[in-house]
Amino acid sequence: MDLEAIRANVAAIVAAVSPAVVCAVVKADGYGHGDVPSAQMALEGGAQWLAVALVEEGIRLREAGVEAPLLLLSEPTPADAHLTVKWNLVPTVYRNSFVDALSEAVGDGPAMPVHLKVDTGMHRVGASPETALELAHNIEQNPRLDLQGVWTHFAVAEEDDEYTRTQIARFDDVVGRLAAMGINPPLLHTANTAGGLAYPEARYSMVRAGLGIYGLRPAPTIAPEVPLRPAMRVVSAVSHTRRYKAGTRPSYGRRRPLPEDATVATVPIGYADGVSRTLSSVGGEALIRGKRYPYAGTVTMDQVVIDVGDDPVEVGDEVVVMGVQGSEAVSAEQWAEWMGTINYEVVCHFGPRLPRQYRRGCG
Ligand SMILES: *Cc1c(COP(=O)(O)O)cnc(C)c1O
Secondary structure, X not given: OEHHHHHHHHXXXXXXXXXXXXXXXXHHHHHOOOHHHHHHHHHHOOOOEEEEOOHHHHXXXXXXXXXXXXXXXXXXXXXXXXXXXXXXXXXXXXXXHHHHHHHHHXXXXXXXXXXXXXXXXXXXXXXXXXXXHHHHHHHHHOOOEEEEEEEOOOOOOOOOHHHHHHHHHHHHHHHHHHHHOOOOOOEEEEEOHHHHHHOXXXXXXXXXXXXXXXXXXXXXXXXXXXXXXXXXXXXXXXXXEEEEOOOOOOOHHHOOOOOOOEEEEEEOOOHHHOOOOHHHHHOOEEEEOOEEEEEOOOOOOOOEEEEOOOOOOOOOOEEEEEEEEOOEEEOHHHHHHHHOOOHHHHHHHOOOOOOOOOEOOOO
């Protein structure tokens, strides 16, 4: 993991969206990059807020000594209200049941900041615009709570201009109606990476950037002028080699006959580490000595086999499963294409069994 890349990506996003501030989204263990190091680098790069999905994720960061303001992107359960207070996690709210539980948990303590989420079209979580007005009113009336933010989330910021603009208009309408009620929350935010980079009017006070801080783009067309560099490289090393005759079928299922006599290199990384077994049938590739080679058979739990033809490959040679090696690269986008998914899911899948190495600046 290239920590310097995360710092530089955040700095580039900060520069692009300023004067809005950046809230670095480090949920799901920092999209598979490690939540604590990603958070630390994001703060070094100029992020002023952090966000995670779950209370548990917030506690992990607090236990690691992270002190920055930390937003929970989903409303916790009422049973967890006391944990959000105890660990100073800023909750998103959209239901009265949680607001009541939170108020109770605050007790005589200092007023708790909350961010009210309005559903303007994502239709996953959040209060409808009408409910949001009522909820905002209730929060304003409650001295134990402080309505610090109002926000929404885009469904298609990377691909549908018209729908995104409709969401922005609905948000503006809610903000206008709140203002008419005398409610003016200091923080307004709507944008994820795509929204923040592609829609200046969607930046408001803060941009919640996830994917971009790890150096990936939500779509190739999003802000190509903002320099982003992938922070993750997935690397292993050849653990065994053997020469086989054409027609030999390595690995489980005996699915793929070697087209020619070939050396097969075994690499100790498998689907338990995030190298999906689906790659066996859709045809993934890995890099050794700066060259691309196909998988020679089914991906197993702990190992993969690679068809290196007649090339001189030896035990100990570096194998790049994802990332750059020499002038070749296997990108997260390439993986996403093989797997029929998006780069977000690809990086999240590289699992905790893989030892993580962090360095500042890597090739
Ligand atoms: C994950 C998430 C983000 C970050 O989105 P990216 O596309 O990764 O920048 C922002 N806001 C919410 C509510 C999210 O769940």
